[in-house]
Amino acid sequence: MATKTSARVRVPPKAKKDEIIEVKTLVSHEMESGVRKDASGKIVPRDIINTFTAAFNGAVVFEADWFPSISANPYQAFFFKAKESGEFTFTWKDDNGQETTAKAKLEVA
Amino acid sequence: VVALTPRLAFAKPEEVKAEIDKLYGAREMTTGKLKLDMPEIAENGLVVPINIEVESPMTEADYVKSVSVFAEGNPFPRVLTYRFTPACGRAAASLRMRLAQTQNVIAVAETSTGQLYTARSEVKVTIGGCGG
Numbered sequence: 001m002a003t004k005t006s007a008r009v010r011v012p013p014k015a016k017k018d019e020i021i022e023v024k025t026l027v028s029h030e031m032e033s034g035v036r037k038d039a040s041g042k043i044v045p046r047d048i049i050n051t052f053t054a055a056f057n058g059a060v061v062f063e064a065d066w067f068p069s070i071s072a073n074p075y076q077a078f079f080f081k082a083k084e085s086g087e088f089t090f091t092w093k094d095d096n097g098q099e100t101t102a103k104a105k106l107e108v109a
Numbered sequence: 110v111v112a113l114t115p116r117l118a119f120a121k122p123e124e125v126k127a128e129i130d131k132l133y134g135a136r137e138m139t140t141g142k143l144k145l146d147m148p149e150i151a152e153n154g155l156v157v158p159i160n161i162e163v164e165s166p167m168t169e170a171d172y173v174k175s176v177s178v179f180a181e182g183n184p185f186p187r188v189l190t191y192r193f194t195p196a197c198g199r200a201a202a203s204l205r206m207r208l209a210q211t212q213n214v215i216a217v218a219e220t221s222t223g224q225l226y227t228a229r230s231e232v233k234v235t236i237g238g239c240g241g
Contacts, residue, residue, distance in 0.1 A: 020198035033207070035184045061196040069180055069188040071156045071205040071238075078191075081167075081198030 005029050009090055011104040015082035023054065024077045027092045027100055033068035049100075051093045052076055056106075057086035082108045119209060120186040125179040128186045129217060132177060136225055138217065143176070143226035145216040154208040154238030161191075163200040163218045163226065172221050173200035182212025207238040 010024040027049065034046025052064040052074070062078045074092075085108045092100040146160040163173045172195045178188040193200050200218070208214075211233045218226045 033184070056196065059196070061194050062202075063192040064202075065190040067185055067187045067189060069183045069185065069207050071207055074204065076202065076204050078193075078202040079197050079199040081196060083196075 005092070005094075005098065005100045007090065007092065007100050007102040009088070009102045009104050011088060011106055013105065014107045014109060017082060017108055019082045020079050021082055021106075022077055023080055023088070023104075024075070025052070025054075025090055025102070026073065026075050027052075028073050029092070029094065031066075031068070031070055031072045031074065035068070047095045049074060049092045049094045051091075053091045053093075054078070054080075055089045055091075056080065057084070058089075082106060084108055119182050119184055120180065122181045122213070125181050125186045125215060128179060129215070133217060133219065133225060138225040138227040140227055143216055143218045143228040145178075145214065145228040145230045147214060147230040147232050149231075150233045150235065151208055152235045154210070154234040154236055156205045156238070157208050157232060157234075158203065158205050159214070160203040161201060161216055163220075165200045165220065167193075167195050167198055167200060169195050170221075172197075174219050174221050176200070176202070176216055176218045178206075179215045179217075180206075180208065180212060181215070182210045183208065188214070208232055208234045209237045210234055 005028050007027040015021050032047040036044050054062040088104045090102045142164040144162045151157040165173045173193050177190040179186050214230045216228050
């Protein structure tokens with residue numbers, strides 16, 4: 001995909017110890033399924049984000065493998081149990097090897 | 110001849126079953142602990158919300174390792190696979206998917222202790238969301 005992807009994440013900035021928080025993410029991507037035809041009748045090649053990874057302080061906590069049934073501009077929400085302060089790193093990888101990353105800090109009181 | 114033509118046909122229930130057998134073997138699955146929450150009617154098949162939740166203590170000794178979702182009426186049977194860890198606290202996730210037509214969506218969860226749970230949701234689609 002020629003256009004640059006951008007990501008948005010929503011994490012509560014603060015949490016109590018052992019509180020379970022919801023992490024919401026959104027990334028811009030066409031998620032071209034590989035079954036669609038263009039105006040001339042040719043199949044548009046598949047280009048989707050195939051992996052989403054969420055890590056906290058360097059350790060992977062949640063991962064998703066995506067297939068062409070995932071909607072364009074994928075939204076993904078999941079949960080995380082706050083234990084210590086730190087930083088999330090979110091990574092999206094597409095079929096062309098393009099990587100998009102985002103970070104979010106969490107303070108645990 | 111069939112194998113050489115581009116794949117534009119829709120997946121079939123048998124293909125979903127074959128995919129599940131390939132991933133999990135022909136193991137016993139129970140219902141109840143896995144909830145697959147989807148709308149009964151989706152007006153726009155391009156963005157159909159799904160919520161998945163598995164009842165689990167999510168401790169190191171007993172947690173949900175993975176959840177996979179399959180679609181019986183989309184071009185490809187597999188939709189996604191999630192890998193959870195005890196750090197998640199809750200084995201739950203939500204996202205939006207495409208549905209090409211009215212069909213069953215099936216989820217399978219596997220716990221760290223080897224239990225398999227399954228759930229199914231039938232969604233009626235007014236405007237399909239694949240191909241285009």
